[in-house]
Amino acid sequence: MELRQIEYFMAVAAHQNFSRAAEHVHVSQPSLSIQIGGLEKELGTRLFDRLGRKVVLTQAGELFHVHAERALRELDQAEQVVQELLGAKRGRLVVGALSTVNSYLIAPLVSRFKQRFPDIHLQVHAQASADVVSGLLSNRLDIGICLLPLTHPQLTTVPLLEERLALVAPAGMNIGKRRARMQDLARLPLVLMPVDYCLRKMVEAECAKAGVHPQVVLEMSSPEGILQAVAEGTGATILPELYVRSRLPGMDLQLIDLYDPTPRHAVGLAYLTKRHRGLAAEEFAAICHTTMRDLQSDPERSRRNRPRRRAAGQK
Amino acid sequence: MELRQIEYFMAVAAHQNFSRAAEHVHVSQPSLSIQIGGLEKELGTRLFDRLGRKVVLTQAGELFHVHAERALRELDQAEQVVQELLGAKRGRLVVGALSTVNSYLIAPLVSRFKQRFPDIHLQVHAQASADVVSGLLSNRLDIGICLLPLTHPQLTTVPLLEERLALVAPAGMNIGKRRARMQDLARLPLVLMPVDYCLRKMVEAECAKAGVHPQVVLEMSSPEGILQAVAEGTGATILPELYVRSRLPGMDLQLIDLYDPTPRHAVGLAYLTKRHRGLAAEEFAAICHTTMRDLQSDPERSRRNRPRRRAAGQK
DNA sequence: TTCCAGCTATAGGTAGCAGCTATAGGACAT
DNA sequence: ATGTCCTATAGCTGCTACCTATAGCTGGAA
Numbered sequence: 233m234e235l236r237q238i239e240y241f242m243a244v245a246a247h248q249n250f251s252r253a254a255e256h257v258h259v260s261q262p263s264l265s266i267q268i269g270g271l272e273k274e275l276g277t278r279l280f281d282r283l284g285r286k287v288v289l290t291q292a293g294e295l296f297h298v299h300a301e302r303a304l305r306e307l308d309q310a311e312q313v314v315q316e317l318l319g320a321k322r323g324r325l326v327v328g329a330l331s332t333v334n335s336y337l338i339a340p341l342v343s344r345f346k347q348r349f350p351d352i353h354l355q356v357h358a359q360a361s362a363d364v365v366s367g368l369l370s371n372r373l374d375i376g377i378c379l380l381p382l383t384h385p386q387l388t389t390v391p392l393l394e395e396r397l398a399l400v401a402p403a404g405m406n407i408g409k410r411r412a413r414m415q416d417l418a419r420l421p422l423v424l425m426p427v428d429y430c431l432r433k434m435v436e437a438e439c440a441k442a443g444v445h446p447q448v449v450l451e452m453s454s455p456e457g458i459l460q461a462v463a464e465g466t467g468a469t470i471l472p473e474l475y476v477r478s479r480l481p482g483m484d485l486q487l488i489d490l491y492d493p494t495p496r497h498a499v500g501l502a503y504l505t506k507r508h509r510g511l512a513a514e515e516f517a518a519i520c521h522t523t524m525r526d527l528q529s530d531p532e533r534s535r536r537n538r539p540r541r542r543a544a545g546q547k
Numbered sequence: 548m549e550l551r552q553i554e555y556f557m558a559v560a561a562h563q564n565f566s567r568a569a570e571h572v573h574v575s576q577p578s579l580s581i582q583i584g585g586l587e588k589e590l591g592t593r594l595f596d597r598l599g600r601k602v603v604l605t606q607a608g609e610l611f612h613v614h615a616e617r618a619l620r621e622l623d624q625a626e627q628v629v630q631e632l633l634g635a636k637r638g639r640l641v642v643g644a645l646s647t648v649n650s651y652l653i654a655p656l657v658s659r660f661k662q663r664f665p666d667i668h669l670q671v672h673a674q675a676s677a678d679v680v681s682g683l684l685s686n687r688l689d690i691g692i693c694l695l696p697l698t699h700p701q702l703t704t705v706p707l708l709e710e711r712l713a714l715v716a717p718a719g720m721n722i723g724k725r726r727a728r729m730q731d732l733a734r735l736p737l738v739l740m741p742v743d744y745c746l747r748k749m750v751e752a753e754c755a756k757a758g759v760h761p762q763v764v765l766e767m768s769s770p771e772g773i774l775q776a777v778a779e780g781t782g783a784t785i786l787p788e789l790y791v792r793s794r795l796p797g798m799d800l801q802l803i804d805l806y807d808p809t810p811r812h813a814v815g816l817a818y819l820t821k822r823h824r825g826l827a828a829e830e831f832a833a834i835c836h837t838t839m840r841d842l843q844s845d846p847e848r849s850r851r852n853r854p855r856r857r858a859a860g861q862k
Numbered sequence: 863t864t865c866c867a868g869c870t871a872t873a874g875g876t877a878g879c880a881g882c883t884a885t886a887g888g889a890c891a892t
Numbered sequence: 893a894t895g896t897c898c899t900a901t902a903g904c905t906g907c908t909a910c911c912t913a914t915a916g917c918t919g920g921a922a
Contacts (some may be wrong), residue, residue, distance in 0.1 A: 233550065233626065234549075234550055235550040236551055236909085238622070249869080250869075250870060250871095251868085251869065251870080256856060259909085259910070259911090260910070260911060260912080261557065261870075261871095262870085262871075262872080262873095262910085262911080262912085262913095263873060263910055263911075264911080265870060265872090265910065266591070266871090266872095266908095267909080267911090269871085275626065275629050275630075275824075276629075276630075277632070277633055277823070278823040279818075281821060281822045281823050282821065282870065282871095283819070283821055283822070283918095284868095284869075284870095284917080285868080285869075285918080285919070287869090287870090288686060288890085289827060290822075290823045290825075290827070291632060291638055291639070292629045292632050292823075295625075295628040295629055295632055295637075295638075296625045296628065296629050297628075298625075298626065298628075299621045299622065299624045299625030300621075300625050302621040303616075303619075303621035303622045304618075304624065306615070306617045306618035306621060307548060307553070307614065307615070307618045308616045309614045310611045310614030310615050311548065311609040311611075313611065313613075313614065314590050314591075314592060314607045314610055314611050315590075315591075317606060317607050318591060318592055318607070318611055319591075327616045343895060353651065354661060419863085426752060427737075501851070514794065514803070545895045547569075551880085563897085564899075565899060566897085566898070568897080573879085574881070574882090575881075575882060575883080576898090576899075576900095577881090577882080577883085577884095577899085577900075577901080577902095578881055578899090579883075580899060580900060581880080581881090581900090581901095582880080584900085597898085597899065598889090599888080599889040599890060599897090599898075599899095600889075600890070600897075600898075601898095602898095602899090700918090700919090760892065821918095
């Protein structure tokens with residue numbers, strides 16, 4: 233078994249296509265075919281089903297893929313820890329972040345991080361909280377941003393912020409005021425996440441507290457999709473306020489504060505307790521905190537920074 | 548970075564000596580030296596301190612060693628899990644089967660399969676023939692049991708059995724004999740599947756052959772539901788004989804043979820021609836055939852086997 | 863149906879590299 | 893000093909991963 237074979241295998245699995253995979257790893261398609269063939273022969277079974285248009289993993293391929301990915305990741309880390317020891321500010325940092333937090337926090341965060349560590353290859357995945365957790369546990373992520381409280385024996389968490397949830401309705405929908413009680417939700421058609429999502433559970437728990445049974449007219453798993461549906465008038469929804477604010481411009485939406493009680497949830501950093509955290513990870517966490525503090529003391533900052541190019545063009 | 552380099556590195560770290568390590572990995576000492584040198588050059592640092600008599604890991608070497616070992620272990624496991632799959636020591640098999648066939652064939656089939664492959668996770672879905680086909684095409688099923696003939700370019704089929712269809716009527720309904728001509732159907736209110744089901748089409752085709760226009764009083768998509776409706780006196784129905792026999796006990800139904808002609812349809816195994824079939828799938832197909840043969844030569848067998856525990860308790 | 867586009871597998875030739883043996887060169891023990 | 897034990901270097905050889913060209917297959921369009 234050769235490392236080359238593993239890399240080619242991963243490329244084919246990712247692209248579901250030999251030719252694209254070949255381009256991606258910068259070899260010709262026949263070379264890649266031969267290597268995959270060799271690997272399959274060595275293992276004694278097909279790893280891919282060549283189904284004409286598409287190539288998909290066989291069951292053996294899927295099993296192999298799990299461990300192959302981890303192996304490559306370990307080798308990555310092996311190299312990285314050495315580089316960090318040498319004091320070189322290079323390497324890779326893979327972050328998993330809640331899609332909602334991703335929208336308002338990540339942009340300024342990434343820009344600060346990149347400024348300080350221009351040679352670190354930063355990779356951010358927007359995911360549901362549960363995916364962040366599984367990503368950390370399976371070692372695919374270096375650090376995660378997810379919902380708290382999170383009590384997992386292998387994970388350490390650091391609180392980062394509290395997100396207030398707010399009601400979002402189509403601009404045309406007549407809510408009647410700029411603030412709404414939780415009880416008012418009973419009257420509204422709602423677009424929420426599927427039931428296995430934390431945010432949905434949280435909303436339902438708050439509703440239960442207020443003695444309200446929400447009318448769910450549509451379930452979508454991405455907050456982005458939910459906002460779209462709301463903008464089209466399908467119903468109202470409940471999402472983190474900061475997230476919605478970052479999305480408001482250009483969408484026909486109204487943001488309504490919820491109170492009595494105001495639903496909120498905690499967000500924090502998480503990482504595998506036993507894993508060696510490199511300089512990059514530590515600094516990322518620190519920058520998370522400072523960025524967060526700045527955002528809260530001056531919520532406009534990130535938006536003022538964004539359209540820098542347009543502002544320059546206007547002068 | 549090459550896998551070979553990692554292996555040599557591990558050997559040197561274990562033996563603290565290049566020459567011994569070289570013997571251990573079956574290469575000459577210079578070859579091994581060169582590989583280690585290459586690795587060190589790539590990482591930009593020494594991994595070993597050559598202390599004359601002895602060789603010890605540097606700090607960088609120790610950090611590298613941790614992850615390198617894990618990487619190798621993952622690769623080991625990658626190979627291991629594939630081998631276990633090949634030996635049917637793990638894996639899963641997803642089968643789609645006609646609901647009717649499901650009732651009499653699957654119980655003994657599953658019990659045999661589980662006995663032979665206790666470590667394979669078996670999943671059986673009772674579905675209409677069309678769903679089995681689409682399940683196979685979309686790669687959700689590993690193997691299917693559906694109606695024949697089935698001419699799809701991507702599917703291979705293997706005939707398994709011929710099902711005779713029989714008339715089923717409420718116990719109270721006066722049919723007048725134990726056998727009925729197809730023509731006799733004209734007089735009976737019938738509960739049949741919806742028109743887009745194969746079984747319905749089949750029945751209509753047979754009726755047309757006999758010059759009969761069936762009176763359909765109710766359409767239901769599940770054979771189980773149809774039998775319930777029949778037992779309640781809604782009408783008679785036509786279903787595979789073996790299926791009905793497996794359901795007869797405890798239901799107020801009469802089973803009447805049809806002839807002139809006896810409607811029958813073929814049932815077979817189907818799978819994606821180009822897909823790799825693992826040992827589990829092949830064996831499942833084989834067990835299908837043997838179980839089928841046993842059932843036909845001794846239709847009571849499956850029922851005799853079932854209540855083994857009760858029989859033991861009675862002695 | 864036929865044809866074309868897109869894909870993977872095979873064939874044959876080339877170059878790069880891991881392998882070898884022989885040997886140089888350094889560290890330690892006697 | 894000198895022999896022993898070790899790693900590094902030199903020079904050669906054979907394996908193989910790579911390339912281009914092309915065959916063979918499949919699925920969709922005309």
